[in-house]
Amino acid sequence: MTTVKDIDVRGRQHCETTALGVLLRHQGLDLSEPMLFGLGSGLSFIYWDSKNMGFPFLGGRAKPFDLTRNLATTLGLDLLVQETTSPRRAWANVVAAIDADRPVGLQLDSYYLDYFGSKVHFGGHVVAMYGYDDHDAYLVDTDQQGGAVSTSLTSLAQARAARGPMTAKHRSFTLTAPRNLPSPQGQIIPAITACADAFLNPPIANLGHRGVEKAGKLVRTWLQRTDNPQRDLPQAALLMEKAGTGGALFRNLYRDFLAECTQLLDSSQLRTGHELYNEAATLWTEVAALITNAGESGDEQYLVRAGAALCDLSRIEREAMQALSCLGSERAFM
Template identity: 90%
Template sequence: MATVIEMDPRGTQHCETTALGVLLRHQGLDLSEPMLFGLGSGLSFIYWESKNMGFPFLGGRVKPFDLTRNLATGLGLELLVQETASPRRAWENVVVPLDAGHPVGLQLDSYYLDYFGSKVHFGGHVVAMYGYDDHDAYLVDTEQQGGAVCTSLTSLAQARAARGPMTAKHRSFTLTAPRNLHSPRDQIIPAITACADAFLNPPIANLGYRGIEKAGKLVRTWLQRTDNPQRDLPQAALLMEKAGTGGALFRNLYRDFLGECAQLLDSSHLRTGHGLYTEAATLWTEVAALITKAGESGEVQCLVQAGTVLFDLSRMEREAMQALSCLGREAPNAIQP
């Protein structure tokens, strides 16, 4: 038995938007990766550390799968999500839509996938599956992981069954675009203002602009947080720049989203937000470089400098989101035909 769906296997930079792009192009809706990320209100920030973590974590996006839910709701897509504790049922949930000609999104632990070079557990990884045969599953992953790839059915089953932080119970999902699909352009303002409101009003101090400020205080202590700074600090910086973030902890993607929107909507608030996120993206890359240098050299001054830049970023992103939160209050004639 074998099923392989003909499709555009374009791998992009972030796993969830890569999978969403595959599923939506199959439905005839081709949106750029920044547009998918932005319409899913994907930008966020979290500073996270706990006793069972070896080292603090900086995250730049909403929780896994929230982006997919946000995008589906905004565009009026039919999102069918299936989860189960049964491996047999989980496989049926994938095979049935595939045999009917529909690619399927999967959330799994990337550690078990054959083609992954770096073996680190991450239960929030998302791929699109477009086929299978008796031995292998055919997937689309990020460009960094190879785009159109394959992994053994055994490894796929292990990845889907994994338990731990951010994992889901064999989660699979499909997207269907209705005939009366909401216009992506009409969803720009609601998506941006929802993202801005969440960022400006975080429920705890670890999130949003308050989380960035907290990171600015705590990053100065990072050399004392590890017995192996030469490993842990460069790895933290690598996760900010290279681990499917699109660079600059997802700020490059959001900058490009706002740039696309500014070509569609004539808004001073949008231009302000785009300008500030253009500057912020550069500064996030600078923070990552300083953290790397601190790990390699052991110089605490690099972390002090990174903390100062993070304070600037907290203020800058707060100002950007305050401007963007005003988008919905502009006169309708501010939108170009």
């Protein structure tokens, strides 16, 4: 068995920030999960529906791997990404990193992993790998999936080779921190304002605050959108609360990031943003509960209430991001 020495295998709530935490702690940089999420400008929103989808999807974060790219740029980290169509070369890339005593991040389809109890295809799943032997790969996944886990080399190869929405071609990556790493505190304002600007100025109506407003209008039709509302509506709500989101469709993570920032920066705009995201996080969890109730009861009134709450959320999050987008012009200090 070959493993990276002195590896910290703590799992966290979200898959990509869990993997990033493993890679960065091995580089001597130990940041909280909300801080990783926030510095990676991870918060977003998408209402995603198409003819070939069984049911609409509500997403609350940046596209898979954008968070990693953003974080590397923000912190000045060297991000080495390798992709290939060759399974043999893909395995050689991973082995080379681990043999060099470096954990490696992998993007793959969680459906094929042995330890996943819920067999749903998700090609944007990210794990950290820190060891292997003749039969198994040793990974770090979220706390929900078991933290330090193992899966057969066969299943890992299938997961990495998968094709479909959000998949990548055997993507693996490593992070290297420079010797004179600048303080993450100095990068907080650029990360927040970049996230706010993207949320406030979405290119299409399905994204950002416009997407939340659109969801508020369309969620009312969800009982007619499916032949099996008792299955599809509670599952959509479960994905919002439990599928590695940290609860409230990632709003809990962003709320906690802003709370951590208020301890580092003295800013009225930052405090306003935090207060509004505290309100938004509570309301997102209420929306998930209303969607669940609608599916279980078949009562459309729950969706009417969920739609009204989503329209409120569009306003609340827009106001929060407007305040946060002004951070660059406000004098913030310790």
